[in-house]
Amino acid sequence: MIFAGMFYIATLLLVVGLVYKIFDYSRTPAPLKIPTTPAPTTQKGVVYRMAKEVVLFESLFKSNKWIWVFGWLFHFGMLLVLVRHLRYFVTPVPEWLVFIQPFGKYASIMMVVGLGGLLARRFLVDRVRYISTPSDYLMLVLLLGIGLSGMMTTFVVHTDIVALKEFFMGLMFFDIQPVPEDPIILAHLTMVALLMLIFPISKLLHAPGLFFSPTRNQADNPREHRHVAAWAARLDRNN
Amino acid sequence: MAAAEFDIPEIKETIEVPKIHEGVMAHVKSFPAPKPVQDFMGYPHELGEDWKERAIDKMGDLLGKYRSLKVFLDACVHCGACTDKCHYYLGTSDPKNMPVARQDLMRQVYRRYFTTAGKLFPKLVGAKDLTRETLDEWYSYYHQCSECRRCSVFCPYGIDTAEITMAGREILNHVGIGQKYSNEILGKVQKIGNNLGLPGPALEDTLQGLEEDIEMDTGVPVKLPIDVKGVEVLLVTPSADFFSEPHVESLIGYAKVFHAAGISWTLSSHASEAGNFGLFNGNYETMRKVAMRIRDAALELGVKRIVVGECGHAWRVAYSFWNTLTGIGYGADDPFSIELQKQLDHNYPQPQHICELTNDLINQGKIQVDPSANDDMVVTYHDSCNVARASRMGDMPGGQFIIPRDLIKKVVNNFHNMADDTIYESTFCCGGGGGLLTDDLMEVRVKGALPRVTALNTVVQEHGVNFMATICAICKAQFTKVLPKYGFDMSMVGGIHQLVSKAVKLDAPKQAD
Numbered sequence: 001m002i003f004a005g006m007f008y009i010a011t012l013l014l015v016v017g018l019v020y021k022i023f024d025y026s027r028t029p030a031p032l033k034i035p036t037t038p039a040p041t042t043q044k045g046v047v048y049r050m051a052k053e054v055v056l057f058e059s060l061f062k063s064n065k066w067i068w069v070f071g072w073l074f075h076f077g078m079l080l081v082l083v084r085h086l087r088y089f090v091t092p093v094p095e096w097l098v099f100i101q102p103f104g105k106y107a108s109i110m111m112v113v114g115l116g117g118l119l120a121r122r123f124l125v126d127r128v129r130y131i132s133t134p135s136d137y138l139m140l141v142l143l144l145g146i147g148l149s150g151m152m153t154t155f156v157v158h159t160d161i162v163a164l165k166e167f168f169m170g171l172m173f174f175d176i177q178p179v180p181e182d183p184i185i186l187a188h189l190t191m192v193a194l195l196m197l198i199f200p201i202s203k204l205l206h207a208p209g210l211f212f213s214p215t216r217n218q219a220d221n222p223r224e225h226r227h228v229a230a231w232a233a234r235l236d237r238n239n
Numbered sequence: 240m241a242a243a244e245f246d247i248p249e250i251k252e253t254i255e256v257p258k259i260h261e262g263v264m265a266h267v268k269s270f271p272a273p274k275p276v277q278d279f280m281g282y283p284h285e286l287g288e289d290w291k292e293r294a295i296d297k298m299g300d301l302l303g304k305y306r307s308l309k310v311f312l313d314a315c316v317h318c319g320a321c322t323d324k325c326h327y328y329l330g331t332s333d334p335k336n337m338p339v340a341r342q343d344l345m346r347q348v349y350r351r352y353f354t355t356a357g358k359l360f361p362k363l364v365g366a367k368d369l370t371r372e373t374l375d376e377w378y379s380y381y382h383q384c385s386e387c388r389r390c391s392v393f394c395p396y397g398i399d400t401a402e403i404t405m406a407g408r409e410i411l412n413h414v415g416i417g418q419k420y421s422n423e424i425l426g427k428v429q430k431i432g433n434n435l436g437l438p439g440p441a442l443e444d445t446l447q448g449l450e451e452d453i454e455m456d457t458g459v460p461v462k463l464p465i466d467v468k469g470v471e472v473l474l475v476t477p478s479a480d481f482f483s484e485p486h487v488e489s490l491i492g493y494a495k496v497f498h499a500a501g502i503s504w505t506l507s508s509h510a511s512e513a514g515n516f517g518l519f520n521g522n523y524e525t526m527r528k529v530a531m532r533i534r535d536a537a538l539e540l541g542v543k544r545i546v547v548g549e550c551g552h553a554w555r556v557a558y559s560f561w562n563t564l565t566g567i568g569y570g571a572d573d574p575f576s577i578e579l580q581k582q583l584d585h586n587y588p589q590p591q592h593i594c595e596l597t598n599d600l601i602n603q604g605k606i607q608v609d610p611s612a613n614d615d616m617v618v619t620y621h622d623s624c625n626v627a628r629a630s631r632m633g634d635m636p637g638g639q640f641i642i643p644r645d646l647i648k649k650v651v652n653n654f655h656n657m658a659d660d661t662i663y664e665s666t667f668c669c670g671g672g673g674g675l676l677t678d679d680l681m682e683v684r685v686k687g688a689l690p691r692v693t694a695l696n697t698v699v700q701e702h703g704v705n706f707m708a709t710i711c712a713i714c715k716a717q718f719t720k721v722l723p724k725y726g727f728d729m730s731m732v733g734g735i736h737q738l739v740s741k742a743v744k745l746d747a748p749k750q751a752d
């Protein structure tokens with residue numbers, strides 16, 4: 001089964017790649033205190049600041065309302081859509097997941113509108129056009145492809161979701177089942193696997209990166225607490 | 240040598256985001272550092288055969304030492320949020336002065352040599368080989384960034400272009416392309432003790448002259464002591480305060496405050512410089528060496544407190560880095576830190592900003608001020624970038640905005656803020672920070688000042704503002720030079736302690752400490 005193999009490889013690379021990147025970020029020291037101030041003075045405050053960045057995109061909101069609107073619609077639309085997809089991986093489907101299904105269904109519209117807006121900016125705003133690389137466009141096109149093909153299977157041509165669930169449950173328990181032979185769902189699945197493949201080697205690393213950003217995750221308390229990285233502490237001993 | 244001719248931008252009613260004009264600032268090239276300057280710093284002075292390997296090796300070294308660099312080079316999604324945030328882009332319209340494009344100059348190379356995608360599909364992800372042309376672009380555009388961190392406020396991932404500019408300059412240094420201005424100063428401060436290269440005797444003469452001036456002016460024998468052991472406070476201030484106008488007016492202000500409060504204090508000839516240009520190249524070891532002079536002076540003089548004068552980048556290094564670099568601060572139990580900690584007075588933050596000190600003294604009634612002495616002034620306040628976005632004052636976030644304004648309002652009666660999106664954390668750099676305060680970069684400096692000048696012009700028109708206070712030696716020097724090009728009087732810039740100096744009562748009865 002090509003698709004089964006594809007998903008195993010994609011999952012493996014996604015997990016290994018991300019774990020490696022997160023390990024790499026966490027082992028690289030931040031030798032100096034560089035929070036962008038005003039910054040919280042306590043660790044609790046840092047958690048609150050980070051939560052606002054993750055949930056509300058606070059800095060982006062300060063920066064540019066258009067990017068914020070499109071970016072937020074896309075990310076939170078996608079989050080709901082992803083949560084909705086959990087139903088393919090659990091049996092029986094819990095009550096709350098049943099409840100969320102219609103929200104996830106229409107969130108796909110949020111997601112696609114957001115992506116469309118972000119793509120339009122790449123063409124329409126001269127500054128953004130200047131900085132865009134081919135991969136920037138392709139990434140949005142890929143996500144749009146995933147969103148639109150997914151919407152097709154829900155709103156236009158229904159897929160055999162029972163068979164699809166059997167396929168994924170089979171993958172999880174290493175009992176390979178046939179994938180539904182429907183071109184739209186096959187395209188959808190192929191694009192998702194591709195996205196998983198490139199996640200750890202592309203700018204999609206902004207997701208883990210944010211949590212490791214020293215300007216956002218450091219507390220502003222340098223006068224009260226001495227902060228020294230291991231390689232820098234060695235310098236003290238030569239004094 | 241005179242810099243090339245250029246047009247002074249026109250001040251519009253509001254700060255406008257220009258359309259991009261590719262390459263309009265590509266000609267800018269700060270004077271490179273000659274052999275003796277590079278030799279002293281331990282850098283080569285010309286490209287060797289192996290420059291490419293050296294550059295990539297250095298990049299790898301920095302990527303392993305600085306999480307900021309690694310995360311920032313990976314995380315950018317090219318969203319464009321920062322594209323209209325840099326004063327150099329707003330003032331020049333060169334797209335490579337957009338923070339993301341400035342970062343991309345390095346990110347392209349990073350992707351090519353350090354990432355799978357860039358090794359396999361360079362064109363697709365915008366990865367590029369490191370070439371001689373790349374180095375020239377780095378040299379040009381990493382000296383059109385003042386490391387002011389405005390972009391990092393607005394980036395959804397907190398990417399700070401300053402970190403990338405610093406790394407870029409450090410790599411350039413390691414392949415033999417240093418900047419004359421910054422590296423020369425780093426030589427002077429390490430050989431002589433301050434950025435201006437004033438030897439001890441010259442400094443003593445100057446201080447004596449100032450004492451005479453103050454006494455003639457006020458009739459009060461206000462002292463400016465140097466190298467006095469066993470006093471309470473060591474004041475570390477930018478060396479421009481000793482010689483330049485309007486800086487020296489603030490130095491007089493600090494002296495009057497200490498005098499009025501009855502606090503014993505001293506300057507140090509060994510550490511006669513608060514500024515630390517090591518920051519501009521992001522070289523930890525250099526920054527540490529320069530900062531160590533202050534620790535050494537504090538130990539030598541046996542002071543109980545270390546206070547920092549009006550200097551923006553210095554305050555960043557002092558507030559954010561001194562504890563790390565030299566143990567000036569609290570909260571560590573290693574022998575290196577304890578040696579100094581047991582000498583310092585734990586009732587005060589270490590280091591303390593002169594504005595924190597003066598503001599506290601007024602609040603506690605230990606000195607008196609008369610704001611009507613400044614009634615000829617209508618004052619606004621320019622938040623210096625590194626004070627605003629890389630440090631703090633007082634014990635709450637944002638104290639760096641509140642305390643200087645509090646202090647100004649105590650010593651003047653007429654104060655007006657500039658527009659909200661140009662002050663506090665959104666403040667615009669003066670245009671001369673981060674190692675750009677040199678005549679060979681005058682075009683960058685003048686154009687980069689445009690957003691700040693635009694905001695200033697508005698309060699001048701609307702409120703009759705005639706004085707812009709600021710607490711940074713570079714801001715003062717930059718504005719004094721650049722404001723006249725926009726038709727403003729150079730004397731409308733000065734320090735907060737220049738205002739304090741006029742308002743503080745020297746004959747006020749002192750309360751016991």
